[in-house]
Amino acid sequence: xxxxxxxxxxxxxxxxxxxxxxxxxxxxxxxxxxxxxxxxxxxxxxxxxxxxxxxxxxxxxxxxxxxxxxxxxxxxxxxxxxxxxxxxxxxxxxxxxxxxxxxxxxxxxxxxxxxxxx
Numbered sequence: 001x002x003x004x005x006x007x008x009x010x011x012x013x014x015x016x017x018x019x020x021x022x023x024x025x026x027x028x029x030x031x032x033x034x035x036x037x038x039x040x041x042x043x044x045x046x047x048x049x050x051x052x053x054x055x056x057x058x059x060x061x062x063x064x065x066x067x068x069x070x071x072x073x074x075x076x077x078x079x080x081x082x083x084x085x086x087x088x089x090x091x092x093x094x095x096x097x098x099x100x101x102x103x104x105x106x107x108x109x110x111x112x113x114x115x116x117x118x
Contacts (some may be wrong), residue, residue: 001026001107005095008112011085019080019112021095028071033078034098034105035069037091037114047093049101050078058101063089085116 002024011017023032034049048059050069057069068081078095096108 001097003095003097003107003109004087005093005110007114008093008114010115010117012118013087013116015085015116016081016083017085017114019082019093019114021078021080023076023078026082026084027073028076028078031097032099032101033069033071034096034101034103035067035080035093036096036103036105037089037093039088039091042091046098046103048080049098049103050099051101052099056101082114084115087116090114090116 004022004049007019010034010086012034032049032052034044036044038044047070048067050057050071066084092113094108096105098105
């Protein structure tokens with residue numbers, strides 16, 4: 001199981017970024033896929049998940065209405081669209097398998113850094 005997050009970068013407050021999560025050696029739609037982030041000195045926090053079964057998405061209040069997760073099975077890729085970004089969204093972001101979207105992550109891989117700053 002290999003997952004690679006990409007698409008991070010520097011963006012101004014209020015801006016947008018789309019992160020991608022590419023899976024290798026397995027089929028993404030067999031798993032729930034979650035995104036989590038970790039800021040320096042802080043605990044890991046989930047920012048959303050897309051379920052395996054019917055593509056239902058789940059978000060914590062901190063990002064609800066701003067972040068959207070989607071899946072492209074043909075490309076074996078899950079996306080995290082982030083809008084209205086805030087400085088507190090600055091963190092390293094990971095995608096991970098989260099079988100039942102319970103924030104119990106099994107596998108994750110390469111991370112991507114998001115910096116929100118003016």
